[in-house]
Amino acid sequence: MSRQQNKMLADERRARIMEELEHKSTVLVADLCKKFDVSEVTVRSDLKKLEDAGKLRRTRGGAVSIMRTITISYPDQRMNVNSAAKRAIASKAAELISDGESLMVDTGTTTFEFVRALTDKRDITIVTSDLSIATYADSNLPHADVICLGGHLRKNHRYITGMMTLRNLSEIFADKAILATDAYTPGKGFTTEFMGNAEVKRGFLAQARDRIMLMDASKVRAPRFVKFGDISDFDTVVMDYDPEGKVAETIKSSCAQTRLELIDKDLIVGRDVDSDIGRERTKFIED
Template sequence: MAAGQPRMLAAERRQRIVDMLENHSSVLISDICRECGVSAVTARGDLDYLEGEGRLKRTHGGAVPITEYVVPRVSERVRKNVRAKQAIARAAAERVSDGEMILVGSGSTTLEFVKALRGRRGVSIVTNSCHIIEYAEQHLPEITVMCTGGTLSREYRHYYGPLVAASLADIYLDQVFLGADGFEPSFGFLAEYEETAHAKVEFLRHARTRVVLMDSSKVGAGRSFLRFARPDGIDVVIMDRDPGRLVADACAGGERDVRVIEALADD
């Protein structure tokens, strides 16, 4: 960028990077620094953002174009409470061993969980989430991905409806991992939409261990949701933090012994 030229906005800078990749087989961080007049730290942040959008593939020192399938734009939810979701994802991934076959529901936190499985071998994932399928296709070659049946939600990019249940009829696995849109201590784990709640209920029927991944902002969420599990209807809750032990206290004393794990408890 020439001296005295106005600094680019982030959106303009990222589009410039995409344009550079359209004309070259690769782009280096040094190229971005020179072209956009930014530091290497900013350039790396832009590349990380664009990779998360499915618009390029990060390499050591730069990036290359994605020449085949490009992951569609992910919901803004993916970029909310990112640190908490990543901590939850890492804690959840520790529960998964090489060779396991697991069920994973749709959602931004479960997508982070699947990202944290990088390096696992022989793992198989059954999911109704297009985002998870597309991410695993591009970034997790050692993981086998199986998709449920169902009707495609074009807006939220997951499958729902009666065919979800039909496709899971003969499956029973060790673990299922689900996200939650809310939690009311006196009521249970909640989903925002009817179709999502029904899919989660179905997933819970097909695993021995039921795991919910949920950041602390979801506790006491003051909106109208649909319950997919009672407080004692699951086995493990993995959170960043349990505010005031609301989740642990609500889940205690039921028929099932529920373990609440706080991924950021020692911070």
């Protein structure tokens, strides 16, 4: 069989895998092997190709449909802004998580990607105020217990805030808190647009042993409405890159013990470097 014929067969097989996912939310490697009469190696290669193309999410023993299994509380344009960087940051942050840990997970598109990167973790507990994160984790992370905080559902959003939320938080102690931010400004700290959201973020910081901030470089900008923390409040900050070294300089000048984790730019699909002016510029692909 020619290489061209092999490629055609592979393309047809992958198209049929996607058809399966149109009708079901999950597929299993074992079932696909039988259906197409091919080896596990072949099926896993197909699933990896489709995941790399952003068409599905691989899990242990199979794959899930991104479109059918995710209930997204965020407008499509927010999910698609800097999506490659967010996925890389999420993947890096997931490496910091061990089996058996309890996690407080903030609302946000980057933290949503973080939860999507936890498929191989075992016996974890996820505490969140975000209904979309809770729904996704419940449907797609079979080895995770999910605790959704009670409280007031913000109008036209799918996350919870308020006195009841803070009271719930005060009774929970987690191994790690994973937060997102609307902005980080050197000298002014981390800020967000909504007061109620800031209160919950402060609650996460107070109730976790280790605090991890996830943000892409675009968040290093002018402050938003209300502050919820400083760089020294976090044990780790995970970023795609640090524009002009501003975050590293803040850590150094404040003598904070915060660890800054930057992503190898070659690992972020869609990013390149403008060699003419020696300055990073980022091209992001959509989900």
